[in-house]
Amino acid sequence: MNKHPFDMVGKLFLETSQGDFVCSAAFIGWNILLTAAHCVQNADTGEYFHGWLFALEYEKGKYSKLYRTTDCVADKKEWNQPDETRYQVDYALITTDAKIFKRILGACLELGAVPRSQRDCVRGRYSSACR
Numbered sequence: 781m782n783k784h785p786f787d788m789v790g791k792l793f794l795e796t797s798q799g800d801f802v803c804s805a806a807f808i809g810w811n812i813l814l815t816a817a818h819c820v821q822n823a824d825t826g827e828y829f830h831g832w833l834f835a836l837e838y839e840k841g842k843y844s845k846l847y848r849t850t851d852c853v854a855d856k857k858e859w860n861q862p863d864e865t866r867y868q869v870d871y872a873l874i875t876t877d878a879k880i881f882k883r884i885l886g887a888c889l890e891l892g893a894v895p896r897s898q899r900d901c902v903r904g905r906y907s908s909a910c911r
Contacts, residue, residue, distance in 0.1 A: 791838035792819060792874075795831035805834055811878040817855040820872040826860055828853065834876060847876040 792805040792815055803819035813834060821828050835843035855872035858865070 787837060787844075790834055790836040790843060793831075793833045793835070794819060794829045796822070796829045797827060801829075805874070807836075807876075807878070808873075811876045813849070813874045813876060815872055815874060817859040817866075817870045817872045820853045820874065821855055821859060823859050823861075823866055832874060834874075847878050850875045850877060
C-alpha cells in the first residue's frame with residue numbers, strides 16, 4: 781500500500797449514538813479527507829457523528845500514521861433529503877491535524893462551514909459542523 785495513490789488511503793474510525801463504526805477515506809490534499817457523507821452524518825436524523833480517527837495505509841490492523849480530525853466536516857445539504865436522490869451526493873470532507881501536508885485555508889471555510897460555536901448550521905449549498 782505504499783505506492784501512490786494508495787499511500788493516501790486508509791480507515792476512518794468514528795463514533796455515533798448507535799455505537800462505533802468504520803469507513804474508508806483518502807487524503808485529497810494537504811489536511812483534507814474525502815469520505816462518504818454517511819460516514820459523517822445520519823441522513824435521517826441529521827446527527828453529525830464525532831470522534832473520527834484516520835489510520836493512514838490501514839491494512840490488517842497495521843497503519844503508517846494515525847491522524848485526529850479537527851471535527852470540521854462539510855457535506856452537501858441534499859444529503860438530508862428524504863428521497864433516494866441523496867445518494868448522488870454521498871460524499872463529505874473532513875479536516876485533520878495532518879502536518880505532513882502544506883496547510884491551506886481549510887475545508888470549513890472553502891465549503892461555507894460555520895464557526896465552532898454554531899454547530900450543525902446550514903449555510904450556502906453545504907451542511908457543516910465545525911466544533
